[in-house]
Amino acid sequence: MSPFTGSATPTPRWRHLRVDRTDSVATVTLTRPDKLNALTFGAYADLRDLLAELSRERSVRALVLAGQGRGFCSGGDVDEIIGATLAMDTAQLLDFNRMTGQVVRAVRECPFPVIAAVHGVAAGAGAVLALAADFRVADPTARFAFLFTRVGLSGGDMGAAYLLPRIVGLGHATRLLMLGEPVHAPEAERIGLISRLTQEGHADEAARTLAHRLAEGPALAHAQTKALLTAELDMPLAAAVELDASTQALLMNGKDYEEFHRAFKEKRPPTWQGR
Numbered sequence: 001m002s003p004f005t006g007s008a009t010p011t012p013r014w015r016h017l018r019v020d021r022t023d024s025v026a027t028v029t030l031t032r033p034d035k036l037n038a039l040t041f042g043a044y045a046d047l048r049d050l051l052a053e054l055s056r057e058r059s060v061r062a063l064v065l066a067g068q069g070r071g072f073c074s075g076g077d078v079d080e081i082i083g084a085t086l087a088m089d090t091a092q093l094l095d096f097n098r099m100t101g102q103v104v105r106a107v108r109e110c111p112f113p114v115i116a117a118v119h120g121v122a123a124g125a126g127a128v129l130a131l132a133a134d135f136r137v138a139d140p141t142a143r144f145a146f147l148f149t150r151v152g153l154s155g156g157d158m159g160a161a162y163l164l165p166r167i168v169g170l171g172h173a174t175r176l177l178m179l180g181e182p183v184h185a186p187e188a189e190r191i192g193l194i195s196r197l198t199q200e201g202h203a204d205e206a207a208r209t210l211a212h213r214l215a216e217g218p219a220l221a222h223a224q225t226k227a228l229l230t231a232e233l234d235m236p237l238a239a240a241v242e243l244d245a246s247t248q249a250l251l252m253n254g255k256d257y258e259e260f261h262r263a264f265k266e267k268r269p270p271t272w273q274g275r
Contacts, residue, residue, distance in 0.1 A: 015046065036074035040080045065116045072142070111223040112223065127146050128146070168192050220275060
């Protein structure tokens with residue numbers, strides 16, 4: 001994403017999220033614990049806009065997405081979203097569904113790794129938010145449920161039919177999106193939906209530890225790796241290896257590659273600049 005900005009100033013306060021920063025790590029917390037962090041129209045819009053701002057300012061090198069209280073995110077709020085959408089016309093519904101997709105694209109396209117810290121429920125849109133992250137760190141209470149068909153909608157919501165087969169395979173993805181059955185932490189780890197399973201109550205801590213590890217590393221290399229993982233999903237091999245070659249040639253001309261060689265010669269850890 002381009003770092004160039006126009007007249008808009010950075011948002012001083014986010015109404016629907018809590019944003020904390022420690023060094024180069026941002027932690028974004030969904031803060032409706034009484035509703036299991038159910039998403040509202042405002043929460044979707046804040047996530048979309050926040051990720052765009054953080055991508056432009058380039059000070060964040062890793063982001064943790066977490067939920068306050070007993071669960072990660074129970075999906076779209078039944079009253080505030082499902083009830084409201086029943087009164088919308090087609091153009092309004094298309095605007096809403098495009099916005100939810102923009103959130104997933106923002107998670108996938110931001111130039112820093114995103115770690116979802118999952119405990120308790122991650123359902124509906126909450127499951128897709130976790131799915132879009134680069135890492136899913138979860139504790140044994142975590143359970144994922146793609147509930148869209150259970151409310152009479154397509155299971156392919158917010159990019160789920162694109163992302164899920166690429167993570168767990170077509171067979172598991174078909175079962176999960178068609179039936180909407182919950183997947184508890186042990187099975188989620190077995191099929192590859194969870195990147196790391198922690199002890200109960202330690203998902204947030206483990207996600208922050210991973211975020212700081214990533215933030216201390218070569219940020220430009222991480223950003224390009226993430227970009228290639230997304231871009232090459234639909235490429236033929238010849239195009240993919242050509243894109244790899246172009247990317248490596250650019251990075252080999254960067255400061256971090258030079259710094260690694262210098263640090264290796266001097267027998268010390270590299271000091272990464274993200275350049």
